[in-house]
Amino acid sequence: MSTQSSEDFIVLGKISSVYGVKGWVKVFSYTEPMDRILEYGDWTLRQGQKLIGVEVDKGRSHGKGMVAHLKGVDDREVAKKYSGAEICVPKDRLPELDEGEYYWYELEGLTVINTEGVVLGEVDHLMAAGPGNDVIVVKGNANSIDKRERLIPYVDQFLLEIDLGKGEMTVDWDPEF
Template sequence: MTESGSTSGELVTVGRITAVYGVRGWVKVHSYTEPMDNILQFHGWWLRGEDGWEPLQIDGGRRHGKGLIVHIKDVDDRDLAARYCQRDIAISREQMPALAEGEYYWHQLEGLRVVSHFEGGEHDFGKVVRLMETGANDVMVVRGGKDGRERLIPYLPGEYITDIDLEAGVITVDWDPEF
């Protein structure tokens, strides 16, 4: 990081620049926000570089077809814009909107240990390595634990997710260890 004491732990990845668009410095952006154009409301973008995160200024952005395009400030050439492609976009954690009690951002759940008290015994499934959308519901990808397996556990609070304790770093699930 290069700005006022920021560290990558204070940043949240919200999208990725994927490809150039046109010849005047516009690029396509894949947004991880919901809805996708919420990414355009954030200020102070950071772009992952070879030596860490660097500030990125955009001076325009809009929906285009099924995606988004943005213009990088002072970049008016397709070849120069190409240098920004295939790189992650992040914002400072403080810019994330507050959530209601019992709601969590994916980045808060990633890295948490997942345990089950299925049939009276405690089972450690490992850690949440990522979450993914499936259409019907979100799914936690959990890897590690005593058996080293990867498990896909539906993220359904009240059904399979019985407790989330961010301070302790633990998600408790109602999940059969054999599954």
């Protein structure tokens, strides 16, 4: 494997289990739409700190999820060893975004401050709560007003500014919520 570290990659999904007896795996995709995960070419699988390069030779939607076949993996028992692995690609393979658009991984770890300058915590992660209803999960830390977890809708009404350089996100959010 190359000299890239785990931080050079972005997680696009996860292999949840095996599918069938011919080496196919079930894939949970974080991409939108979910089958976009197949457009990134070869994957790097991360299991703990171990990185494994694999080539996806087939894939398709299946029910509410995806299934994929990894080149050279033609047996259920071999495919089983990849269960639970995170599916990663190098960050530099992600498409450029327009001004004011961000990948979720870029927002994770930002300090969240409201319009009165109160530190609410930091962005732990984001979650999709339905079409157009993404939510920022903010967890209190040593620098925040309290240790509460807050769920803030990812909409212009509440999200006022993102400054990746300063590592801050400004929100219009009452600390009591």
